[in-house]
Amino acid sequence: MEVHLSTMFFLLISTAVLPRSTTAGDALPPTTGEAFAPAPAPAPEPTSDDTEYIRSCCETTRYPDTCFATLSNYSGAVRHDSGRLATMAIHVALHNATHMARYVSNMSRQPDSSKTREFAALCDCESVFEDAVDQINKSIKEMRQLGWTGESVRFQLSNVQTWMSAALTNEDTCMDGFEGVADGGVKADVCGRVVAVEEVTSNALALVNRYADTISV
Numbered sequence: 001m002e003v004h005l006s007t008m009f010f011l012l013i014s015t016a017v018l019p020r021s022t023t024a025g026d027a028l029p030p031t032t033g034e035a036f037a038p039a040p041a042p043a044p045e046p047t048s049d050d051t052e053y054i055r056s057c058c059e060t061t062r063y064p065d066t067c068f069a070t071l072s073n074y075s076g077a078v079r080h081d082s083g084r085l086a087t088m089a090i091h092v093a094l095h096n097a098t099h100m101a102r103y104v105s106n107m108s109r110q111p112d113s114s115k116t117r118e119f120a121a122l123c124d125c126e127s128v129f130e131d132a133v134d135q136i137n138k139s140i141k142e143m144r145q146l147g148w149t150g151e152s153v154r155f156q157l158s159n160v161q162t163w164m165s166a167a168l169t170n171e172d173t174c175m176d177g178f179e180g181v182a183d184g185g186v187k188a189d190v191c192g193r194v195v196a197v198e199e200v201t202s203n204a205l206a207l208v209n210r211y212a213d214t215i216s217v
Contacts, residue, residue, distance in 0.1 A: 035066050035096055035196040050075040057085055061206040063199040070200055082211040087143045089204035090164070094136040096197045097167065101129035104174070104190065117181045125174035125190065132167040136201070139163045139208075150215050157212040164205040171198045 054075045058067035070092045071078075071085065078084045108122040139160045146153050174194050178187050 035070055035092075035200045050079060053080045054078065054085070057082065057207065057210065058203070060210055061203040063203055066196075066199045067203040067207075070203075082207070082214055083143075083146075086204070086207040086211040087140075089200070089207045090136060090139050090143060090160075093164075093167070093197070093201040093204040094133065094140060096200050097129060097133050097136055097171070100171075100193055100197045101126065101133050103193065104129060107186065107190070118184075118186055121177040121181050122186075122190070124177040125194075128170040128173045132170040132201075135163040135167040135170070136204075139167075153215050154212065157208060157215065160208050161205065161212065164201065164208060168198060168201045168205060171201060 051072055054072050055068050058064045058071065061067045067089075071088055074085075074088045078088060104122055104125040108119065108126055142156050142160050142163075146156050171194055175191055178191055181187050
């Protein structure tokens, strides 16, 4: 089955409707341990049916509440298209992972980060989150250049699935590095934020899987 033209058109003009890109001056999430989404670019006014479509799709993810909270604002751009929704979800994951990479980088450079185990854990987190950001970026680029036939799209989506799964593993590795660190404010703060990023990354992967299931060769 060929990919729907509406999906391909959306991916070609995605820079017009996807979340605005992050910059160095963007603020971190206001609440520790809570995923967030960038402000959406202008899009058609969503209908209640558009919003319910997002809610229904999110029910197939591991974290449906987080999914709906971070993606419902894009319902006007998604318009009942699973490919568009998966792309939006990856952008949200990228936004959160990028902020997290910047956050742990700043934390590792604080004057009071001289505790050996804590400092090492922060440095490890910085490294694995940089890898995660790179993998999610690759996923975005692949989604923007999907082929026209079911066979080519399935192959490209398998790449996206591999990269998003690897990003999720890298995010989890950050948490593993804090296992030997004494409980305290830094550990709780970092781990709480990591959990939030993992949720949106997991949801993005689930929605990519859902989209892939609609493509027949």
